[in-house]
Every structure is written in C-alpha cells, then in structure tokens.
Amino acid sequence: MILLALGQLRRRPAAFVGLAVALFLAVATLTLFGSLFAAHITTPAAAREATTGPGLMVIAGAFGEIAVLVAFFVVVNALGFALRRQHRELALLRTIAATPRQVRRLVRGEVVLTTLLVAVPGGAVGTAAAQGFLTELQRREMAAPGVRVPGTPVPVSVALAVALAVGLTASAVAARRISRIAPAAALTASATEHGRAGAPRLLAAVGVLVGGGLLLRLAATRTAEQVDKAGQAALLGSLVLLVAVALAGPLVARVLAAGLGTPVRVLAPSAGWLADANLRGYARRLSSAVVPVALLVGLSGTMLIMTSTARHAAGTAASSVTSATDVWLRQAELALLVCFAAVSTVNTLVAVTAERRREFALLRLVGATRSQLLRMLTAEAVLTTAVGVLLGMTVAGAASAAFSTAVNGSPSPSLPVADCWWIVAGATVLTVPGILATGLWAVRGPAAELVGGGGD
Structure with a gap:
C-alpha cells in the first residue's frame, strides 16, 4: 500500500498540494512553540526570572493554544479535499475487489508520506521562526536575555508525531464513507452529493x-x-x-x-x-x-x-x-x-x-x-x-x-x-x-x- 500511495502522490501531485501546505504549517507551528517551551525549560531559573514580562511559557502557551487548534482545523479541511479529488479512483478500487481496510490503509499511507515530505522543511522553518520570535521578545524585554533556543530535535520530533496523529485520525474519519459502502454504490456516490x-x-x-x-x-x-x-x-x-x-x-x-x-x-x-x-x-x-x-x-x-x-x-x-x-x-x-x-x-x-x-x-x-x-x-x-x-x-x-x-x-x-x-x-x-x-x-x-x- 505504501508503494501504491507513493504512486498516487507522483501521478497526481496537485491533489496533495493543499494537504502538504497545511501539514507544513502545522509542523512549523508545533515546532515553533515547542522550541519556545524547550528554551524555557533548558534555561536556568535565575536567567528565566531576569525579566518583568509575562514570561516565555505564558506567551508561548497563549499563542500556541489557538494557533495549533487553527492549524489542525486547516489540516482536516485540506485532507478532506485531497480525498474528494481521489473519490472516483478510490471508488474504482472498491469495484475491483479492494477491501475497506485496504482503502483505509492506502489513505493512511498517503497521509504518512505527505507528512514525512514536509517534516524537514517544516521543522527548519519552525526552528528559525522560534529563534526570530525569541529575539523580538528579548528586544522588547519580554524574555530574559539569557534564554536560548536549544539545538535539540525533540520539538521537531514531537511536532511530527502530533501532526501524524492528527492526520491519521482525520483520514480515518474522511475515508470511512467511501470504504464502508458497497463497491457499486461507491462509484455512483463519487459523482453525486448528499x-x-x-x-x-x-x-x-x-x-x-x-x-x-x-x-x-x-x-x-x-x-x-x-x-x-x-x-x-x-x-x-x-x-x-x-x-x-x-x-x-x-x-x-x-x-x-x-x-x-x-x-x-x-x-x-x-x-x-x-x-x-x-x-x-x-x-x-x-x-x-x-x-x-x-x-x-x-x-x-x-x-x-x-x-x-x-x-x-x-x-x-x-x-x-x-x-x-x-x-x-x-x-x-x-x-x-x-x-x-x-x-x-x-x-x-x-x-x-x-x-x-x-x-x-x-x-x-x-x-x-x-x-x-x-x-x-x-x-x-x-x-x-x-x-x-x-x-x-x-x-x-x-x-x-x-x-x-x-x-x-x-x-x-x-x-x-x-x-x-x-x-x-x-x-x-x-x-x-x-x-x-x-x-x-x-x-x-x-x-x-x-x-x-x-x-x-
């Protein structure tokens, strides 16, 4: 199924552009705020307290709470459209004896591959954004001068894991309808709307x-x-x-x-x-x-x-x-x-x-x-x-x-x-x-x- 999913990405890349952009933003956002949390945790307490502002954890939490939810909203929406662009092909697979489980595995494979493709650039952009954001906070005396973004892959790894979890959960919901209905009905449903x-x-x-x-x-x-x-x-x-x-x-x-x-x-x-x-x-x-x-x-x-x-x-x-x-x-x-x-x-x-x-x-x-x-x-x-x-x-x-x-x-x-x-x-x-x-x-x-x- 991984090879079939890879073939889908190669044959119809335009169908996955929106999903790739959404996942890229999600990984970058998670890495950004994860890096800020890591910077706060790895900084000595004395250095963290050398500011009168609300603190890096408070700022990162207030920003990240809404931004991450919006990012996931965008990912789920983009995934739905990526599957709609493939609805006819998935329906055809059902008519040639593909089982519902195989269709769901194909969709999961597409999500995993797309997420992995954007993981490195998304993580790099998120890390750079975290450094730039921290510099601005320090310039405005909202973060202590001694705080630094640590050079650890943990924020990127966590961002990738969370993005994969959200993508796979969303794919299970999105692929449910096409994978559960009868094969002949699946092909008919691809051209109609309820x-x-x-x-x-x-x-x-x-x-x-x-x-x-x-x-x-x-x-x-x-x-x-x-x-x-x-x-x-x-x-x-x-x-x-x-x-x-x-x-x-x-x-x-x-x-x-x-x-x-x-x-x-x-x-x-x-x-x-x-x-x-x-x-x-x-x-x-x-x-x-x-x-x-x-x-x-x-x-x-x-x-x-x-x-x-x-x-x-x-x-x-x-x-x-x-x-x-x-x-x-x-x-x-x-x-x-x-x-x-x-x-x-x-x-x-x-x-x-x-x-x-x-x-x-x-x-x-x-x-x-x-x-x-x-x-x-x-x-x-x-x-x-x-x-x-x-x-x-x-x-x-x-x-x-x-x-x-x-x-x-x-x-x-x-x-x-x-x-x-x-x-x-x-x-x-x-x-x-x-x-x-x-x-x-x-x-x-x-x-x-x-x-x-x-x-x-």
Missing part, C-alpha cells in the same frame, strides 16, 4: 455550539483585572463556534444563500439564477467554500474588535492591554491566525472550483460559452464571499460582545469600522480572484473529453 446534513452531524453541531456558548459565558464573567484570560476564552470560543458552523454548514449555507441569492438574481438574471441554483443545490460544496472564509473573517474580526474594545476601555491609561508590547503581541497573533485562515481559504476555493471541470464541460456541451460560465462563477464567488463574511462577522460579534462585557460591563464593543472593511476587502480579494483564476483553468480543454473523464 446535500442534507445527517442527524448525527447536526447533533454534534448543537453540542459544539453549546460548548462555544459556555466559553463565551466564561469570557463574559471574567473581571476587568482578568482581561487576558477573557480575551483567550473569547478567542477560543469564536474558534469553537466556527467549528459548529462547519458542522452545520450545509444547512446554514443553504438558508443564507437562499436569502442573499435574490438580489444577485435581480442584478444578473441569467448568470445569477444559475449561480444561486448551483449553490443551493450543492449545499456541501457551498459549505466547504464558505467555512474558510468565515474562519478568516471570524478570527481576524474577533482579534481586531477585542483589541479596539480593550484600548477604548482603558483610555489613555497605561495597562497590560494598551502597552506597546501587548499590542505587538496581539498583532503577531493576528498575523499568524490570518496566515492559516488565508491558506485554508485559497486551498479550499481552488479545490472546490477545480473539481467541477466535468460540470463545466457538460454545460459547454449544452451550449454555454466560456464567458457565460465565468459570469456564473463571478456571481457564485460574490455569494460565497457574502455568506462567509456574514457567518464570520456573526461569530466575531458574539465573541467580542462577551469580551466587552468582561472589560467594561457592556455587551457593545468598540467597533473599528475601517479595519472591519479591510477584513471584508481581504476576504473578497482572496475569494473572487481565486475562484475566477481556477475557473479559467477549469473551462479549458475539449468538453467531450472532460465529460468522459479524460481531463481529470
């Missing part, structure tokens, strides 16, 4: 939603002296709410697309109607495209609004919230989260659009021109962006309201309108050009050959 979210998935969404609500309640009940803890609870709560959005995505996305699709149909009667029908008819595909946009908008919006609220509440007084070093820390955390969310957004949108080559070819065979297909994709991109932004800002609003309650006793946060517009603009820039650029590639080639499967 738009409805199942009851277990909706129940899981409700449970995760309740968990996110409890985290926001915890953030709201913190005292004004526990601003940092309130901020971390609110940020973690926003991430949990975004997971709930991902679980309930097909249902939520279909409802929002139905409401937002009306003005699009009015502005662009033909392309808008077809785009709206596509999005509502393929709810899972819409959900897959919307969730990364919501992740990008939700996390960055939460961070910006919380920072603005804290600074507004403190006024001109010097505090742990408004100090220059704290602002720099928040900006660094925001940059890291935005990087992960942006990678997830681009990976997902490219994968979602690229897998529609047969659909576009069929439309061309019944008379649609390339320009008409691109107008349809433009309308879909606008709707996708609108749904993602709406979901992300809803999550950001809930998390920021909880944080504002803890900071100033009011659920009305200080809203940085200009920054929020930049978030919307950034999401639009990532979404619309990404879909259209992939669409230009997807509508190329002879339509009859693509419908027959020759161009996949």
